[in-house]
Amino acid sequence: MQFGLSEEQILLQDNVKRFLNDNASLDHVRKYAEGESDANIWAGLSELGVAALLIPEEHGGIGMTPLDAAIVAECLGNNVAPGPFLGSAVMAPTALIASGGDHGELLGELAAGTHRVGIAFGEAIKRRNDAGIQVSNGVMNGTSLFAFDAVADSYLVADQNKHLYLVSASDTGLTRTVLTTVDKTRQTVELTYKDVAATCISTQVSVFETTLDIGRVMLAADTLGAAQDMLDQAVDYAKQREQFNRPIASFQAVKHMCAEMAASLEPCRSMVWFAAHALADLPDEARATACHTKAHLSEVGKAIAKTSTEVHGGMGFTDLVGLHYWFKRIGANRQWLGAPEHVRHEAAVLQGLVA
Amino acid sequence: MDLSFGSEYDEFRAEVQNFLANNAHKAPKGNDLRGDTAKDWQKLLIENGYTARTIPKEFGGFGAEPDILKSRIIAEEFSNARVNTGLGGQGISMLVPTLLEMGTQEQKEQFIRPTIHGEMIWCQGYSEPGAGSDLASLTTSAVLEGDEWVVNGQKIWTSTAHIADWIFCLVRTEPDAPKHKGISFLLFDMKTPGIEIRPLVDMTGAANFNETFYTDVRVPKHQIVGERGQGWQVANAILGHERETLAPANTAQTRINALIELMKTDTADGERLIDNPVYRDRLMKVQGQVMAMRFNELRVLSARLNPGQDAGLSRMITKLEGTELRHELEGLAIDVMGEIGLAYEDNPHLRNSGSWQREYMYFLGLIIGGGTSQIQKNIISERGLDMPREPKIEKSR
Known part of the structure; x- marks a missing residue:
């Protein structure tokens, strides 16, 4: 029994993180936000195999699991990185493969990162x-x-x-x-x-559902990464910022805000792992778990987006620290592919709780 | 990622299920700590290794090697079958592990066997009126006179003191040492002259707690665990573990399933409670939270099994998140029932024996007890997030 990431998965995480820290820093993100093309970053990620992750080897892919994809999604959220990962690397390949049709050529192009x-x-x-x-x-x-x-x-x-x-x-x-x-x-x-x-x-309908489920889990993973970074930024800022002759991180009012963020976020990591694992290995639980994970991460993410901004005080509200990119990313993930009330309703339907 | 326990464990699970199928009818139903049924059941569980599993045979236990997965399977199967898991209480859950780690051979021989067999009930003398969250500032004193400690002071929240045979108690023996280094861990008989017990009724209406008063209580010198002044380390050897197990996720899962059943059967204006979309959304929200805690617990379990695995903050947050979640879950049940949610004690309209109100209040107690939510947040921010401590205020003299 091992509930967690394998050594290979931790390596994948490190590689993607390193690439994104070099190529999708806040300065880069600002440029993308102003309209610069994300083609270079997607080409770089594709070289790392990110575009090919879920595509079988026979079509030029590397045939990995939804959990591997969730690890990448978390990294992308961490850096609020641009790019077509959700559609091109996750949802489209999932639909094409699940359809059972002959889409070898398109899958090959998706794996190479040359078609979006x-x-x-x-x-x-x-x-x-x-x-x-x-x-x-x-x-x-x-x-x-x-x-x-x-x-x-x-x-x-x-x-x-x-x-x-x-x-x-x-x-x-x-x-x-x-x-x-x-x-x-x-x-x-x-x-x-x-x-x-x-x-x-x-x-x-099952092909649509399978595609939607994995998309929802990836959005949850993206929120996990973005929320973790907002928490980390809040803690770092609180340790540096001094008022009343001491770092604000030494005030319980501030510490408790950070502890609440950490306490609500930590179970989310296990939830994203489980939801991603269930997509491939636990078909009976996969759908409702995907709904709950999307909803729960949306709620926790929203609270962290607010709290982290508050810990930054007035600076959090400005464009200077750029925290708002994370705030808005989490907000968008919440609305895409079904907002929390919607997916919770689906979770209830899936359990036969709706008349 | 591998969620299977392996075939060896499948066999073990089948054994447990088989035991439960043949013996569950012998289990006690209530929470009677002293009844013969409870003691017989406890004996049967020990003989089969379903409780006191890793306690050595020489001290009356089953004597198995520690196996986290087997312990987990036992907990899961007993929980699924809703069968009593044997005797609890602070003697079994706290003192026995403490003695195994810090006690002398004589102490282990004298106390462990009768404790795990329910023949010796213990209470815990830690908190005082002036020493709650700041437990190390406790002032109940013990002064050595010849071969005896003479104990004077007051304790509070002394659970089960009114039925306890013995107490394990933190006392100040070195008044001039720094506060954490002046405490010792004593064991003594509750029938010793000089002990007064006053019940403390809590908000649920129960009186499990007590205030206890100690006036010149004389305790033989050797009834100390660890050395003089080591009491704080002795007490802390297992405190963290207690916190993790206060609100386990599988119980939360059982409760949310019970709530779903209730909402499917109870009606208001002829409509099932679950058909109300507002209630249903709240139910789903809590179900998602329970799910997250279940998976968090899987991670804790996995990190214990695989020492290389990083558990992150998953263990540190379970007391805070688990107790707050249960309070919210129980409160939701009260909300969806409307006025019936108020029913208590002998009210003929009770649902689930009145457990929703009782647990709702009980878990507020657990949010406070065992280290308040605020103390938990200090621990998470200071130890988990490496944030600085609040500057200390010098005590004015």
Whole structure:
């Protein structure tokens, strides 16, 4: 019995961390937030094997597990790093593999990091009145909101029936408009489809669900990383900042805020590990655990985002320390792919608790 | 990541299940510490290695090698079957491990066997009216006169003092030493002249606690564990462990399952409580928190099994998070029941024997006892996050 990371997984974590500390420091993040392309960082991560993580070796991948992917997601959250990891390295490969179709070529390109697949799932999770899509005879019309990865080469789109389609970003009928959100580390877009050619990937609800579940666990892992960094920053700041002739870290009012953050976050790490492990190995528990993990990390992350900012005092509110990138990242992870109340409802449905 | 215990352990689990299937009917139902049923059950459990498992045979235990997974399996299976796990109390949970670690051979021989067999009940004399969170400032004194310690002072929160045969007690023997170095750990008979016990009724209505008063209580010199002035280390040898086990996640899991059952069967305005989306959302929120604590406990277990594994802060946070969570869980049950949630004692509309209100209050007690939540936060920030201590204020004389 061993509940934790293997030596190989700790090595993976160290490698990704080192790369991100060199290539996705706060200075870099500011540049991405101002619109600089993330192509270089994605190329670098792909060289480390991040794009190929979940893709089988026969398609040029390295065939690792959702837990390995969660480790990477945590690192990305830690540095609020940009890039198409969630769509291109996790959700798209998961859908393509689960569909059972022949997608070897596309998987190969995904593994190499040369093709990016974005995700437009809003329609199938909770459609807003501003959106709505129709597909008939392989032709898609309508609008998707908040698709992620603004510069993807193609998009995996779920309709209201939870059927999955692939559309090309270069289709002349597809218009892509950046939707500004608070989170500047990852851009989202509105996609409008006017007679766009849509390749059906799957009509099985289970394929959509498997894809959604892993996406939710990755967002939870991203929040874990971001929240851990906010806690670390708060503790470091409190040790340096002096008022009343002593570091504010020596005041119980401040220490207790930090202890509360640490106490609520520590179980989250085990929860993300378990949820990621369950995706591959415990099918009966995987779905409800993914929902609970997404919801719980969202709640804990939100509280830490607030508390860490408060520990920084007025500086936390400024752009100078850049803490707001983490605050907003955690906020975005909370809303994407189902907000807490929504996923908790799903958890109740999965347990048969809803009439 | 490997969550299986292995085939050897599957066999062991089957053995435990088999034992429970054949013997569960012999288990006591209530919480009677002195009844014959409880003692017989305890004896049977020791003989089969389901309690006092690693205590050496020469002291009346089962004498098995420590095996964390087997202990875990026993706990899981007894919990699943909702069968009494044997005698508890501070003698068994605190004094016996302390004696095994710090006691003399004579002390081990004299005290361990009768304690684990329920023939010797102990109470713990630690806290005082003026020494709660700052326990090391305790002032109950013991002065050596010839071959006897003479004890004078007052203790509080002395659980089960009214039924205890003996007490293990922290006293100040070196008044001139720094406060942590002037304490000794004494054992004495509660029938010794000079002891007065006054029950202390708590908010649940029970009187498990007492105030105890000591006036010239004479204790033979050799009834000390460890050396003079070593009492603080003796007491702390096992305190941390006690904190970790106050609010285990599998009990929280049992309680949330009971709450789900209640919400599926109880109705208000003809609607099942679980069909109310607000209550249901709150239920799911707490279920997620229980889940997180269960996985945290898996990590603690794994780190004990695999010494190379980093447990992070997973052990340090269990008392704080576990007790707060149980208080919230029990309180949720009260909320969803509306007025019926108030029912207590002999009220005919009680649900689950009134356990929701009782546990709701009891866990507030545990949030305070065993190191308050605030003390836990000091520990987490100072030892876990390496934040500086509050500057000390010199005592004015």
